[in-house]
Amino acid sequence: MDTINFTRGVPANESFPLDEVAAAAIDALKARGPAMLQYGPSAGFQPLREWIAQWQGVSADRVMTGNGSLQIVEFLCLALLKPGDVVFTENPTYDRTITMLRRHNIEVVGIPLESDGPNIEALEAAAAKHKPKAFYIIPDFQNPSGTTCSGEKRRKVAEIAHKHDFLLVEDAPYRPLRYRGTEEPSLYSIAPERTLFMCSFTKLIAPGVRTGFIIGRPDLIHKLAKVAEDTYISPGYLAQGITYEWCQRGLLQPQIERLKKLYLPRLDACLAALDKYMPGAVDARPDGGFFISLTLPEGVLTSTVRAEAAKRGLNLSDGLAFFPNGGGERFLRLPFCALTPAEIEEGVRRLAESVDASRGR
Amino acid sequence: MDTINFTRGVPANESFPLDEVAAAAIDALKARGPAMLQYGPSAGFQPLREWIAQWQGVSADRVMTGNGSLQIVEFLCLALLKPGDVVFTENPTYDRTITMLRRHNIEVVGIPLESDGPNIEALEAAAAKHKPKAFYIIPDFQNPSGTTCSGEKRRKVAEIAHKHDFLLVEDAPYRPLRYRGTEEPSLYSIAPERTLFMCSFTKLIAPGVRTGFIIGRPDLIHKLAKVAEDTYISPGYLAQGITYEWCQRGLLQPQIERLKKLYLPRLDACLAALDKYMPGAVDARPDGGFFISLTLPEGVLTSTVRAEAAKRGLNLSDGLAFFPNGGGERFLRLPFCALTPAEIEEGVRRLAESVDASRGR
Numbered sequence: 001m002d003t004i005n006f007t008r009g010v011p012a013n014e015s016f017p018l019d020e021v022a023a024a025a026i027d028a029l030k031a032r033g034p035a036m037l038q039y040g041p042s043a044g045f046q047p048l049r050e051w052i053a054q055w056q057g058v059s060a061d062r063v064m065t066g067n068g069s070l071q072i073v074e075f076l077c078l079a080l081l082k083p084g085d086v087v088f089t090e091n092p093t094y095d096r097t098i099t100m101l102r103r104h105n106i107e108v109v110g111i112p113l114e115s116d117g118p119n120i121e122a123l124e125a126a127a128a129k130h131k132p133k134a135f136y137i138i139p140d141f142q143n144p145s146g147t148t149c150s151g152e153k154r155r156k157v158a159e160i161a162h163k164h165d166f167l168l169v170e171d172a173p174y175r176p177l178r179y180r181g182t183e184e185p186s187l188y189s190i191a192p193e194r195t196l197f198m199c200s201f202t203k204l205i206a207p208g209v210r211t212g213f214i215i216g217r218p219d220l221i222h223k224l225a226k227v228a229e230d231t232y233i234s235p236g237y238l239a240q241g242i243t244y245e246w247c248q249r250g251l252l253q254p255q256i257e258r259l260k261k262l263y264l265p266r267l268d269a270c271l272a273a274l275d276k277y278m279p280g281a282v283d284a285r286p287d288g289g290f291f292i293s294l295t296l297p298e299g300v301l302t303s304t305v306r307a308e309a310a311k312r313g314l315n316l317s318d319g320l321a322f323f324p325n326g327g328g329e330r331f332l333r334l335p336f337c338a339l340t341p342a343e344i345e346e347g348v349r350r351l352a353e354s355v356d357a358s359r360g361r
Numbered sequence: 362m363d364t365i366n367f368t369r370g371v372p373a374n375e376s377f378p379l380d381e382v383a384a385a386a387i388d389a390l391k392a393r394g395p396a397m398l399q400y401g402p403s404a405g406f407q408p409l410r411e412w413i414a415q416w417q418g419v420s421a422d423r424v425m426t427g428n429g430s431l432q433i434v435e436f437l438c439l440a441l442l443k444p445g446d447v448v449f450t451e452n453p454t455y456d457r458t459i460t461m462l463r464r465h466n467i468e469v470v471g472i473p474l475e476s477d478g479p480n481i482e483a484l485e486a487a488a489a490k491h492k493p494k495a496f497y498i499i500p501d502f503q504n505p506s507g508t509t510c511s512g513e514k515r516r517k518v519a520e521i522a523h524k525h526d527f528l529l530v531e532d533a534p535y536r537p538l539r540y541r542g543t544e545e546p547s548l549y550s551i552a553p554e555r556t557l558f559m560c561s562f563t564k565l566i567a568p569g570v571r572t573g574f575i576i577g578r579p580d581l582i583h584k585l586a587k588v589a590e591d592t593y594i595s596p597g598y599l600a601q602g603i604t605y606e607w608c609q610r611g612l613l614q615p616q617i618e619r620l621k622k623l624y625l626p627r628l629d630a631c632l633a634a635l636d637k638y639m640p641g642a643v644d645a646r647p648d649g650g651f652f653i654s655l656t657l658p659e660g661v662l663t664s665t666v667r668a669e670a671a672k673r674g675l676n677l678s679d680g681l682a683f684f685p686n687g688g689g690e691r692f693l694r695l696p697f698c699a700l701t702p703a704e705i706e707e708g709v710r711r712l713a714e715s716v717d718a719s720r721g722r
Contacts, residue, residue: 008400016399018390018394022387022390030383037374037377037566037570038568038569100591205398206599207598208399208595210599231431233429233457233568234569234571237568238567238600
């Protein structure tokens with residue numbers, strides 16, 4: 001078997017609804033071509049804003065679309081934060097968000113993450129100490145850990161945010177991809193006036209549409225849209241118009257069902273292989289999303305395992321970048337969605353071999 | 362006649378090659394759908410980079426594409442400049458660039474612009490005084506003035522840049538839209554190792570594709586691509602894949618010819634109306650691009666004329682934002698491309714009336 005990549009959290013190529021996107025492109029350009037091709041409001045292509053608003057059960061003035069949600073984090077930095085501000089993240093968290101916050105000279109403080117969400121005592125203590133402006137949190141199928149925050153902890157996070165007056169930035173790209181079990185309430189549903197909820201079509205249609213969105217208080221959305229206008233005048237209306245046409249044909253729900261059918265066997269293959277080759281290694285068993293994470297045995301470093309894995313045709317990612325304040329030397333993230341069950345089984349087998357070869361080194 | 366907008370520099374809706382874009386979308390997704398929909402290198406969709414490289418006569422490692430060229434200015438700020446650096450612009454210049462530079466705490470110094478390009482003595486003196494890191498210049502059919510820099514001044518600008526060791530950022534979105542006369546050499550062709558040349562498909566296909574590009578030294582392109590990756594991972598590959606398919610079908614040159622046929626009569630209508638209703642008002646008579654500019658008579662302010670014009674169903678833009686260091690109280694930009702010749706004639710007639718009504722006020 002060829003090289004196996006447990007590296008980046010990308011969707012499976014075979015999941016892309018190519019023919020549907022092509023058909024949507026034709027009809028979208030026929031129905032509203034000039035609007036899709038001209039400049040327009042920076043908050044996004046209006047029909048798409050309205051469709052998302054209806055989908056999410058909010059008013060359209062609470063929705064801004066952008067070219068992927070990472071850049072929306074940049075707009076948050078520019079519109080709502082200033083250099084020297086403190087922002088909390090989970091520890092570990094999405095590495096690109098850490099890079100983005102630091103680019104804007106935001107101080108990033110990581111809150112220890114447990115299998116059911118952030119450690120609440122640590123959050124409370126850190127809030128009192130650091131007076132953060134915001135908590136960037138990925139409550140569903142977290143990147144990189146795969147954990148989901150419990151309903152109880154969500155309510156406590158919202159309480160602490162209220163008590164210490166900080167914003168919640170809820171990054172939820174994996175939320176619609178729950179393969180089993182029961183959905184927890186979004187932070188936005190618990191605290192709509194202090195939560196900015198972000199989601200994206202990257203994991204639902206494809207990264208190439210580069211269309212993410214944020215939902216929040218109209219006054220905050222207005223500030224974000226001003227910064228967006230100063231950055232790129234308008235987001236990618238051609239892609240947003242195609243995305244809108246695809247959505248309004250009712251294709252999102254069937255696509256989500258197809259994704260669940262495609263990804264659940266991959267999740268199960270990954271959990272089964274880990275149980276078989278590395279029993280006890282998994283801390284949290286996710287019910288959705290893209291990631292399972294491990295803590296390697298005492299004395300075994302991810303960097304050593306990566307080198308051993310490379311010899312065995314297995315590419316792994318460094319774990320360090322996910323930890324804003326150090327640590328993560330034994331952390332390993334396994335993105336399972338873009339591999340077949342057979343590749344996953346073989347990949348985990350090679351991983352276990354690589355871990356064994358790394359012991360005592 | 363309805364309200365006439367001499368406000369924003371947008372292309373004409375009727376110029377968009379709607380059917381061609383739709384056909385390109387279908388075939389592009391058929392031919393390379395997964396690559397267009399997946400994540401990929403931040404420097405842009407590789408086939409498009411290569412096509413632009415061939416078009417512009419450079420190697421592909423000298424080309425980066427992005428979501429419109431304004432945002433590429435942001436990447437320049439992040440990758441090559443630091444807060445407190447001085448950047449020169451023409452005075453007046455594109456207002457959004459001023460806003461972008463200032464957002465990054467760059468000090469913007471305007472170099473007086475004449476009908477044949479920047480005042481060379483002023484540039485030389487300012488270079489000696491300010492030690493700028495870069496000169497952002499729009500040599501062809503400048504925004505907002507409509508002027509084109511002479512060949513002689515281009516060579517002098519390059520000499521001064523060399524002598525004082527600063528970069529030239531050549532923003533050239535209107536360069537392919539020369540309706541008559543002879544093209545001057547690009548700054549990039551004169552000084553390829555210190556010029557970053559920017560152009561865009563916004564004015565050639567449509568703003569909705571949000572695809573601009575920058576050409577320069579591979580080491581600089583590499584730094585820009587890193588910043589782009591940290592900002593949005595990949596640019597809009599769906600739109601870039603469609604743009605590539607459209608380009609490689611040989612549709613760009615015929616489209617440019619169509620644009621010239623559409624816009625030349627509008628330029629001529631604007632010049633003729635100004636000669637008729639406001640003789641002597643035009644400083645430079647452009648041979649291409651989107652803009653003609655005026656300096657209003659002594660004692661007549663643009664702000665007053667705007668208010669008078671609004672009463673007459675004519676919307677004008679404020680001139681002040683184009684001037685980085687003050688001034689521009691009597692400046693007026695007329696974007697003529699998105700209006701018919703009849704609207705232009707009537708718009709200029711209303712303008713002349715508004716100017717008359719503003720005299721002595």
